[in-house]
Amino acid sequence: MYWEPYSNKRIKKTVFSALEQNLDYRHKPVLGLPASYLDTEVFYQDAPFLKDAPFLSAMIANPNHIGCHTLNESESAFEGTQKIEAELIQLCAKEIFSGKDEAYDGYVASGGTEANIQAIWILKRYFEKEFKARAEEIALVFTQDAHYSMPKAASLLSLKKIILPVNEETRVLSEESGAVLSKAKESGIKYFITVINMGTTMFGSVDDIDLVTKWMNNLDLNYMIHVDGAFGGFIYPFADPDSRLTFNHPKINSFTLDGHKMLQSPYGTGIYLTKKGFMEYALTEEANYVKGKDYTLIGSRSGANAIAVWMIMRTYGSEGWKMKIRKLLEKTERLCEQLDEKGISYYRNPFMNIVTIKANQIDSRIANQYLLVPDTHDGNPNWYKIVVMDHVTHGLLDRFLMEVNKI
Numbered sequence: 074m075y076w077e078p079y080s081n082k083r084i085k086k087t088v089f090s091a092l093e094q095n096l097d098y099r100h101k102p103v104l105g106l107p108a109s110y111l112d113t114e115v116f117y118q119d120a121p122f123l124k125d126a127p128f129l130s131a132m133i134a135n136p137n138h139i140g141c142h143t144l145n146e147s148e149s150a151f152e153g154t155q156k157i158e159a160e161l162i163q164l165c166a167k168e169i170f171s172g173k174d175e176a177y178d179g180y181v182a183s184g185g186t187e188a189n190i191q192a193i194w195i196l197k198r199y200f201e202k203e204f205k206a207r208a209e210e211i212a213l214v215f216t217q218d219a220h221y222s223m224p225k226a227a228s229l230l231s232l233k234k235i236i237l238p239v240n241e242e243t244r245v246l247s248e249e250s251g252a253v254l255s256k257a258k259e260s261g262i263k264y265f266i267t268v269i270n271m272g273t274t275m276f277g278s279v280d281d282i283d284l285v286t287k288w289m290n291n292l293d294l295n296y297m298i299h300v301d302g303a304f305g306g307f308i309y310p311f312a313d314p315d316s317r318l319t320f321n322h323p324k325i326n327s328f329t330l331d332g333h334k335m336l337q338s339p340y341g342t343g344i345y346l347t348k349k350g351f352m353e354y355a356l357t358e359e360a361n362y363v364k365g366k367d368y369t370l371i372g373s374r375s376g377a378n379a380i381a382v383w384m385i386m387r388t389y390g391s392e393g394w395k396m397k398i399r400k401l402l403e404k405t406e407r408l409c410e411q412l413d414e415k416g417i418s419y420y421r422n423p424f425m426n427i428v429t430i431k432a433n434q435i436d437s438r439i440a441n442q443y444l445l446v447p448d449t450h451d452g453n454p455n456w457y458k459i460v461v462m463d464h465v466t467h468g469l470l471d472r473f474l475m476e477v478n479k480i
């Protein structure tokens with residue numbers, strides 16, 4: 074896991090030179106595109122600070138990154154910044170998820186929801202094309218703690234849902250899950266699109282892939298795995314040196330990770346990564362007006378988003394990012410120690426920055442005052458979570474801890 078940090082000067086030079094390689098609506102004859110730079114009445118282009126602001130300059134230039142830029146030729150008008158996106162995809166696949174030397178495919182999506190749906194869509198098409206699977210023979214397997222984008226995907230793609238139960242205390246997949254899979258097989262399901270969590274939304278829990286593959290192999294199931302690292306992708310691989318959730322795992326086909334969570338990039342920076350040979354299953358042949366056609370769910374999307382993620386990763390470099398994660402984990406540990414002292418029960422994965430407190434142990438008014446997120450807004454919650462992000466300072470945690478007591 075290594076990528077070089079770039080100086081601010083080098084980042085500016087790379088982004089501005091990419092923008093220069095893009096089509097510039099001001100200087101080239103562009104008659105056919107249904108787009109332009111941002112409205113100049115509102116976003117004026119001669120603001121003096123823009124020369125020092127590569128991301129804002131990219132926003133104003135408004136490059137469209139429609140299509141997939143790791144796969145084939147794309148719209149040449151935005152070639153310069155598309156190359157930055159392609160570099161970002163390889164960087165994430167190889168340096169965060171231990172990809173090998175070969176290239177990977179992927180793109181910067183609107184968010185984790187889209188990246189998960191893209192992954193599930195691709196695996197559905199894979200089973201349909203390679204095994205002539207019928208929709209009713211394919212199921213989406215996910216855990217009780219998985220994000221709601223899974224039922225959303227199942228509904229959109231007409232997939233049967235198989236929900237694996239977890240232990241209420243440990244959030245570990247419970248032994249009943251094996252029986253759930255066995256029943257699904259008996260009911261006629263032949264193909265299993267399986268989602269493994271790298272950091273669940275509410276608990277930050279990480280599924281044991283070996284447990285899942287053991288059940289699936291014992292039942293001789295035909296399955297493929299997508300890892301939802303929307304939240305955990307920018308923290309867990311940096312914290313757990315023995316992570317089994319990498320591209321080296323033969324059954325893992327793809328990952329979701331979100332820039333707009335841990336990385337603090339703007340919204341619209343979900344990332345979908347896949348092994349080579351799979352993006353093609355999402356080809357929309359009819360995308361004739363797009364050079365290179367379209368392989369993504371979204372269609373047009375802002376190139377500035379990919380630049381924002383790339384800039385953050387290049388500013389820190391891998392070592393800088395690891396340091397930042399280390400500090401966040403230390404802060405999380407301190408919070409846990411103090412909760413322990415107060416006898417307040419919580420769940421926490423030691424490699425994650427989420428602490429989920431049992432709702433019946435603390436005063437709900439304090440939970441609301443500090444905007445702890447409940448597991449449900451309908452009725453009484455069972456849990457409240459704290460996510461130790463950059464803005465969650467030691468001081469803020471101390472204030473919370475001074476007020477909170479075990480009920």
Ligand SMILES: Cc1ncc(COP(=O)(O)O)c(C=O)c1O
Pocket residue numbers: 183184185186187189220222272273274301302303304331343
């Ligand atoms: C684990 C997980 N997956 C997917 C998502 C969906 O991400 P987005 O809101 O960017 O679509 C979230 C959002 O919280 C998440 O926590």
